[in-house]
Amino acid sequence: MTKSVLVKVDPAGVAVITWDLPGRSMNVLDARSIEDFRVAVEQVLSDATVKGVVVTSGKKAFLAGADLSTITDMAPDSDEPVPVKARRIFDEVMILQNLYRRLETGGKPFVAAINGTALGGGFELCLACHHRIAADVPGLRVGLPEGSIGLLPGAGGTQRTLRMLGIERALPLLLDGTGLTAQEAAKMGLIDRVVPAAQLLDAACEWIKTAGAASATKPWDVQGFQPPGLNPRTGPGADRLAVLYATQRKKNNGNYPAQDQILRAVYEGALLPFDRALKVETWCFVRCMLSPVSRAMIRTKFVNLQKANKLERRPEAIPKQTVKRLGVLGAGMMGAAIAHVAALAGIEVVVIDRDQESSERALDHIRKFNAGAVAKGRMSEAAVKDILSRVKATTDYSELAGVPLVIEAVFEDRAVKADVTRKAQSVIGPDAVFASNTSTLPITGLADAATHPEQFVGMHFFSPVERMSLVEVIVGKNTGAKAIAAAMDFSRQIGKTPIVVNDSRGFYTSRVFTTYWHESFYMLTEGISPALIENAGRVSGMPVPPLQICDEVTLELLHKVNIQTAKDLGSAYVQSPGMKLLQHMVEKEGRLGKKVRKGYYDHLDDGTRRLWPGLADLCPKGVKQPSLEAVRERLMDIQAIEAIRCLEEKVIGSPADGDVAALLGWGFAPWTGGPFSYVDMIGAKAFRDRCAEASKRYGERFRPPALLDEIVRGPGRFYPVA
Numbered sequence: 001m002t003k004s005v006l007v008k009v010d011p012a013g014v015a016v017i018t019w020d021l022p023g024r025s026m027n028v029l030d031a032r033s034i035e036d037f038r039v040a041v042e043q044v045l046s047d048a049t050v051k052g053v054v055v056t057s058g059k060k061a062f063l064a065g066a067d068l069s070t071i072t073d074m075a076p077d078s079d080e081p082v083p084v085k086a087r088r089i090f091d092e093v094m095i096l097q098n099l100y101r102r103l104e105t106g107g108k109p110f111v112a113a114i115n116g117t118a119l120g121g122g123f124e125l126c127l128a129c130h131h132r133i134a135a136d137v138p139g140l141r142v143g144l145p146e147g148s149i150g151l152l153p154g155a156g157g158t159q160r161t162l163r164m165l166g167i168e169r170a171l172p173l174l175l176d177g178t179g180l181t182a183q184e185a186a187k188m189g190l191i192d193r194v195v196p197a198a199q200l201l202d203a204a205c206e207w208i209k210t211a212g213a214a215s216a217t218k219p220w221d222v223q224g225f226q227p228p229g230l231n232p233r234t235g236p237g238a239d240r241l242a243v244l245y246a247t248q249r250k251k252n253n254g255n256y257p258a259q260d261q262i263l264r265a266v267y268e269g270a271l272l273p274f275d276r277a278l279k280v281e282t283w284c285f286v287r288c289m290l291s292p293v294s295r296a297m298i299r300t301k302f303v304n305l306q307k308a309n310k311l312e313r314r315p316e317a318i319p320k321q322t323v324k325r326l327g328v329l330g331a332g333m334m335g336a337a338i339a340h341v342a343a344l345a346g347i348e349v350v351v352i353d354r355d356q357e358s359s360e361r362a363l364d365h366i367r368k369f370n371a372g373a374v375a376k377g378r379m380s381e382a383a384v385k386d387i388l389s390r391v392k393a394t395t396d397y398s399e400l401a402g403v404p405l406v407i408e409a410v411f412e413d414r415a416v417k418a419d420v421t422r423k424a425q426s427v428i429g430p431d432a433v434f435a436s437n438t439s440t441l442p443i444t445g446l447a448d449a450a451t452h453p454e455q456f457v458g459m460h461f462f463s464p465v466e467r468m469s470l471v472e473v474i475v476g477k478n479t480g481a482k483a484i485a486a487a488m489d490f491s492r493q494i495g496k497t498p499i500v501v502n503d504s505r506g507f508y509t510s511r512v513f514t515t516y517w518h519e520s521f522y523m524l525t526e527g528i529s530p531a532l533i534e535n536a537g538r539v540s541g542m543p544v545p546p547l548q549i550c551d552e553v554t555l556e557l558l559h560k561v562n563i564q565t566a567k568d569l570g571s572a573y574v575q576s577p578g579m580k581l582l583q584h585m586v587e588k589e590g591r592l593g594k595k596v597r598k599g600y601y602d603h604l605d606d607g608t609r610r611l612w613p614g615l616a617d618l619c620p621k622g623v624k625q626p627s628l629e630a631v632r633e634r635l636m637d638i639q640a641i642e643a644i645r646c647l648e649e650k651v652i653g654s655p656a657d658g659d660v661a662a663l664l665g666w667g668f669a670p671w672t673g674g675p676f677s678y679v680d681m682i683g684a685k686a687f688r689d690r691c692a693e694a695s696k697r698y699g700e701r702f703r704p705p706a707l708l709d710e711i712v713r714g715p716g717r718f719y720p721v722a
Contacts, residue, residue, distance in 0.1 A: 065120025457486070
């Protein structure tokens with residue numbers, strides 16, 4: 001079997017250990033590579049001719065950390081007794097802990113030659129080395145992202161950063177999981193030196209040759225060592241830590257157990273000798289692994305997200321396509337942003353609007369979006385000009401001749417969309433794919449204006465396009481495989497994650513997310529306090545409470561979408577009390593949202609906001625208010641119910657697609673892993689019973705879907721037991 005770690009010793013006694021997993025594009029920590037590295041470490045430590053060791057990578061990145069499938073296999077949803085499972089996980093994690101500790105205490109200096117990105121367990125390996133030199137290459141990032149996915153660094157990361165940086169500087173790095181450039185890490189003291197890439201190995205070998213015996217001993221292995229900064233043994237230190245803990249709890253509302261375990265590992269680790277502190281860290285890691293929150297976050301944010309990015313649902317028979325020229329219809333907020341991300345990816349873009357001034361809004365958007373980065377020195381004026389050079393703003397549809405893909409991003413009006421579709425399709429070739437960026441209007445109906453409906457597909461981008469990574473690829477009744485493949489390929493070309501959904505009003509994300517804010521409207525009309533509704537939204541883990549998000553999106557837009565829905569449904573449309581309230585807010589009160597500084601909130605001159613007192617007159621508060629938990633459940637459960645209906649109606653293809661789209665599309669409480677993982681946490685039967693009770697109390701919209709009954713009668717969960 002080919003080894004994943006290679007060892008070479010030069011005549012001067014410098015050993016170079018190179019990670020290079022065969023058959024993988026990136027080095028990862030798995031059982032095989034860890035064992036190969038252990039053998040390599042023992043080989044160089046036992047070789048009397050070896051004076052020191054350089055650890056580097058044969059791939060573009062250094063080491064990406066643990067293979068997530070390996071992590072999820074550690075704690076499957078099985079009937080194994082919890083104490084037995086916990087001990088097994090502890091023993092497995094301690095293998096890597098002991099290996100890194102062996103490297104650290106073996107008596108020979110180790111230097112990490114970081115040639116590319118090093119994250120998680122990969123960066124923990126670097127921290128275990130006695131010296132760290134990074135290459136000055138674009139895109140290199142180092143860091144410990146585990147805190148952002150429901151885990152904590154489990155190979156000494158909490159203890160080494162604590163002892164290198166001190167508690168107050170280490171905690172943000174651990175809790176937020178933010179990646180650092182080589183320069184940022186060097187400034188913090190986590191990297192010792194940054195050199196040009198061509199000099200990396202020479203610099204590492206030179207350090208080994210000049211390193212003395214003292215270089216092979218970490219500061220925390222010297223008698224009397226104390227971490228810098230706060231000391232939890234003293235009063236001021238303990239008081240400050242209490243404030244840090246309270247601040248973190250306020251931020252995450254207790255939804256993320258890994259954050260608490262990170263705080264625990266750092267606090268207790270600071271009080272203990274290093275080797276005992278590593279065991280504390282490992283037990284904290286075990287607690288995370290046993291948490292359904294952590295397992296759900298890992299499954300959705302990494303395992304299933306990776307599958308989506310590998311285009312598992314892409315039609316297999318269609319050759320991969322690369323777009324060199326793109327057409328964008330509409331230079332408003334969405335069209336301009338789509339043009340921007342395409343130009344960033346090196347694509348030539350033709351942007352068309354009704355007049356030259358309107359079309360040039362796309363160029364203005366690019367300038368304004370990048371102005372801050374230029375001002376702060378993170379981007380050059382030349383780079384902005386380079387992006388702009390790839391965008392042509394015009395009114396001339398003939399410029400679309402020969403483009404393989406056109407994206408329509410005009411206003412959500414069926415007639416306007418039909419008009420620009422016809423104009424574009426009179427110019428583009430029969431093989432060109434036409435995509436509509438719509439968030440609500442069914443694709444099958446929009447395709448009526450298309451000359452070739454089989455080439456018509458939906459591509460629902462999310463605002464702000466530059467930062468939101470999801471694209472809903474919407475399949476209409478007549479959409480062909482080529483159009484689906486083209487939309488998915490283009491999404492990946494510009495760095496987005498495509499999720500395929502079948503045609504439906506609101507598709508998946510808009511349809512489900514609508515229930516979140518719509519339910520808050522119902523609550524207002526029932527007399528539930530606006531402040532209680534908003535606080536319930538916050539503690540649920542949603543990124544923004546429901547009434548605030550309506551102001552951000554604008555009440556005017558929500559009202560217009562509702563008007564279009566009423567037109568489309570005709571006699572089947574029934575206006576809910578919540579939509580009557582929305583209509584009154586827009587048409588009678590003129591409260592259109594944040595853009596006019598008045599909606600459900602008054603948006604003040606100093607940038608703050610407060611709930612509009614007039615809501616009390618429109619929606620008299622009920623005498624008895626429900627509990628915060630009852631309101632939170634309502635806001636969460638209604639979204640999960642609608643997600644299940646979408647799966648039942650085959651709008652989405654799987655729970656995995658639904659969960660990934662929920663987290664990326666509207667930020668459904670990330671701690672849950674998505675609505676289907678949320679239901680699995682509660683238990684399908686318990687959730688169904690809760691919904692049945694809610695339907696009696698609040699209405700038919702809470703009725704449990706038939707698919708949920710099937711799940712209860714069958715496997716009992718949406719995700720199979722591992």
